[in-house]
Amino acid sequence: MAQVRRNNLRPCIRLLLLPLLAVTAVSAGASPVTSGDLYALSKLKSSLLSRSARNSTSLADWDVATPPPPSSSPAASHHYCNFSGVTCDASGNRVVAINLTGVPLHGGVLPTEVSLLDALASLTVAACSLSGPIPASLASMLLRHLNLSTNNISGFFPSGPEPYFPSAEVIDVYNNSLTGPLPPFGGGRLRHLHLGENYFSGGIPEEYGASKQLEHLGLNGNFLSGRVPPSLSRLKRLKEMYLGHDNVFDGGIPSEFGELEALISLDMAHCNLTGPITPELGRLTRLETLYLYSNNLVGKIPAELGNLKNLVNIDLSFNKLTGEIPASFAGLTRLKLLNLHGNELQGVIPEFVGELSQLEILQAWENNLTGELPANLGKNGRLLTLDVTDNRLTGAIPPGLCAGRRLQFLFLMRNKLSGPIPEDLGNCKTLAKVRLNSNFLNGSIPAGLLDLPMNSMVDLSDNLLSGELPEVIPSAGLGFLSGASNRLSGPVPPEIGHLKKLSLLNFSANALTAGVPGELSHCESLTVLDLSRNQLAGEIPTEITNLKVLTMLNLSRNSISGELPLEISKMISLGVLDVSYNNLSGRVLQSQLQGVFAVSDATDFEGNPGLCVERVTAASCSRLQRSWRRDDKTWTMPLWIVPAVSAVVVAMAVYLGLKWWQAARRRPAAWKMTLFQNLELEMDDVLGCLREENVVGRGGAGTVYRCATRSGAEVAVKRLRGPGRRDHGFRAEVATLGGVRHRNIVRLLGFASGAEGSLLLYEYMPAGSLGTVLHGERGALLGWGARLRVATEAARALCYLHHECKPRILHRDVKSSNILLDSAMEAHVADFGLAKFLCRGASGSGAVAAAECVSVVAGTYGYIAPEYAYTLRVDEKTDVYSFGVVLLELVTGRRPLGDFGDEIDLVHWARSAVPRPSDATAVLAVADPRLPPEPAGLIAGLFRVGISCVRESSQARPTMREVVHVLSSFVPPVADPSNSTSALSL
16 A cells, blocks of 8 residues: 555656756756846846837847857857847856837836846836836846836836845936835935936935935926925035926025035926025036026025026026126126026116127016117127017117127017117028017118028017018018018019918008019918008909918008909908908909908998998998990980989888888898808808707807708807907907817817807817716716827817917817817817907996906816916916816816815815825725726826816916826826727717
8 A cells, every 4th residue: 555655656756856857957058047137038028029019120139039058168158148238247147237228119018027137237228118117126136227218107116125226326217107206215326316207296305315426316397395305405416406397396495505516507497486596506606507497486686696607507587586687697707598588677788798708598578677788799609599578678779699690589579679670680691580579660671681591580560660671582481571560661572472481471551552462472371461551552463362371361541443353252261351441443242242251341341432342331332323324425314303213212212121120120130151161051051050959069158059061061050159240350360260270179160250149160079078978978988098098189289279379379268078079089179269259259348348258268167277366367377277177077087066065176176185196096096986996007197197287376387288298108008998989889
C-alpha cells in the first residue's frame, strides 16, 4: 500500500521540479537579470502599443521575441541595447535610460512592470499621447530623471511610504490630466519639479520649501488655492518659479520672496493675487522676467522695481494699479517687453522710455495717460509693437517709430493726437496692422501706406485727413481698409479692386468724387462696402453684383444717377442695402422684390425722386411724372375735368381704403424674407408652418416651429417675441450671424421680418436639445463618452465665437437647451448673439425697456454669472460661467434649478457637496447615478473643468480656448457604448 502511494506521487514531484529545471536552464544560457530587462521591455512595448493600430510602425525595431544570447558571448550580448530610445550602461548589460520623446503611442499606458528595470536612471516618454495613470511602482525606483510631459496621463500622482522617488533630480509631468493634491516632495536631490498644466488642487505643500537643491518649480495652470507659502523663500537656488495661470490663491505676493536671490523668472500671472506689489521684489537683482498680469493688484508700481537692472520682460497688465510710471524704470536698460495696459495709470509716458535701447514691445492701452509720446520712441531700431490705445495722449506721432524696419503693430487709436501721419510709415515694410482712428490727425495719407506687403489692416477713420487717396499696388495684402469720417477728396482708386483679401472698405463721410469703380467687383473677399456721404456721381456699376460674399452695401447720400440694377436682388449674401438720397431712377415691381429688396425699408430708397420700389417706397409709382401724348402731340385736358376726376378719385379712395382696412384686420401684415442659403422656401410656406402642432420648443427668446421646404428638407423657424424689426442694425447683425460657419454651430439660413414680428430660420436638429435628452428618459443612454464629446463640441463652438470671429460674438445665453443634437448626436450651439437682438427690440421706453433688455441679455436663471448682478455687463467670461453650469449638468445629471430647494442652484450645491474638487470619491458621489461611476478620472476631470468655469471671479475663469484644450486632452472610455449613435434612438 505504501509502495502504491509512492508511485502515485512521482508525477506530482516531476511537476514540482519543472520550474526549478526551467530556472536552471535560464541560468545556464543567460543572466536572469538581463532577461528581466528584456521581459520588462516586452511588457513596456505591449502596454505602450495597446491602443495603436495593428499596422503601427512605432517601436518596430523592439524585437522582444528574440531571447537574450548566452552569457558566454558578451560581445554579442543584449540586442535590446540597440532598440530605438534605449540606452544601456557601459558594460552593455543593463538598461539605464529610455527616451521615446515624440513616438506616437496613441493612448498607450505605462505598465507596472517598468519598475523591473531596476537599473533605470532616466525615463522620458514625452509628447507621445500616453494615457492612463502613472504606475505607483515608479515611486520606489531610483530614477534620477522622469519626464512624462505633454501626454494625457490621468489619476493621482503616485506616492507612498517616504522616501518616494528618493533619487529624483528631475520630475516633469507638465501638461497632463493629473488630479488630486500636489505630491509633498521635500528635501532630497530634486532640482527640477514641473507639475504645471494639470488639475492638481489644494494648497502648495510647505515641504517644497525644504527642497534646497530646487532650481525650477512649475505649478502653473492647475486649480491650486490657499495662500502662497512664504516657506518657498528658503529655496535659495531657485531660478524659475511659475505659479500663475488658473490657480486661485488667497492674499498677495509674500514679501519673503525678496529673499530668492537666485531667481531669474517669476510668473504669478492670472492667479487672483490681491493687495499691492511688494517692494521687496526689488531685491531680486538677477530677475529677468516678471509676470504679474491679470490679477487684482492695487496701488502704485513700486519704485524699487527699478533696481532690477537685468529685467528683460515685465508685464503688470490687467490689474488696478494707479499712479505714474516710475522714474526709476529709466535704469532698466535691458528691457524688451513693457506691458502696463488695462490699469488706471496716470501722468505721461516718460521720455526715457524712448531711450531704452532694447525695447521691442510697449503696451500701455486703457489707462489715463496724458502728454505726448516720447520723441525718440522707436529710434533704437528694435520696436515691434506700440499700443497706447484709449488714453488721452496729445501731440504728434513721432517720426522714427520704424527706424529699424521692424515695426509690426501700431495702435494709437482713441487718443487726442494731432499733426500729420509720418511719411516714413509708408516705407515700413514690416507693418502688419495700423490703427490710428479717432484722433485729430491731419494732412494726407502717406504714399505707400496702403502698399505695404505685410499690412492686413489700416484704420484711419474719424480724423481730419485730407487730399486724395494714394494708389494701391496689386500685391498689397490689405483685408481691412477704413478712412471714414475724414476730409478726403478725389476718386476711389480703381486699383483697390486688386486687393483679393479685402473684406471691409469704408470711406464714408468724405468728399470723394467721380464714380464707384467697377473694378471693386474683383475684391472677391469683400463683405462690407460703405462709400456713403460723399460726392460720387455716375451709375452703380452692374459688376458690383459679382461680389459673392458682400453683406452690406451703402452708397447713400451721393449724386449717383441711372437706374438701380435689378441684379442686386440676386446677391444671396447681401443683407443690407442703402442707396437713399441719390438721383437714381427706375421701377422695381412687386414681383421683383427678392433678396435684399424684400427686406429693405423705404428709408433705404428715399431721396430718389425718380425711383419707385413697389410696396416699399412711400410714394406711389403712379406719382412719377408722365407725359401723355397723342399723335406725337401733347394732349391738353379741359380745366373742368380736373375737379371732376379728383372728386371721383377721392370717393374711390375712401371706399377702397375702408375695404383695405377691413381686409387688413383679417390678414397678416406683409413679411419680407432674406435667405443666406439656396432653399426652395417661400414666405407663405414659412407662415403656414406657424401652427401649434408644429411647435418643437418654447423659451424666453420665442417659439420654435418645425417647417418643411418644398424639396422635403426641414428647417427650424424661431419666432422672436416682440415686434418686428427692420432697422439697419438688426439686419446687418443678422446678416453677420448668417455668415458664421462652424461645424458645431447651428447655421442661420435666413430671416424674415414683418409688422407682426421677426423670424429666424435655422437648420433643423432632429435629436432635440441636450437639456431635453439629458434630463429625460434618454439621459441614461447618454454615456460618459458621449457627454465628453458633446461638451468638447459645444466648447469648440463657443471658442470659435469668442476667439476666431471678427468681430467677436458673445452668445449671452449658453444653456443645455441651446445646445442642439443632430441625427448623429453631434452638438451644435444655437441662438448665439440672439439676446442682443431681443434687447434692441425691447418694447416700451425708459425703465420698462431697460428692464426688458436686462431680462434678455442676462441669460437664463441658473446659468447667469454672479458679476452680472452688479455690473449689468457681459463678456466672454459670462459665457464661460454658463458653459461651466452645462458641464456640471452633464456630470451630475441635475438641472441648474429646482432640485435643491429655495435659493440654491446647481453651482452652490456642487461646491458644498464637493468642497475639494480634487476629491475623486466626493465627485463620484454626486455623479449622475444613472451611469456607472467609471472612468473615474474622466468624471472627475469634467467636474473640475466645470468648477473652474464657475469661479466667482471672472478673471479666474479659463477662456474657452483653454477649456477646449483641456477637454480635448481627455481620453474617452474605449468600451463606452455611447461612443456610437446607436445607443440613442431619436
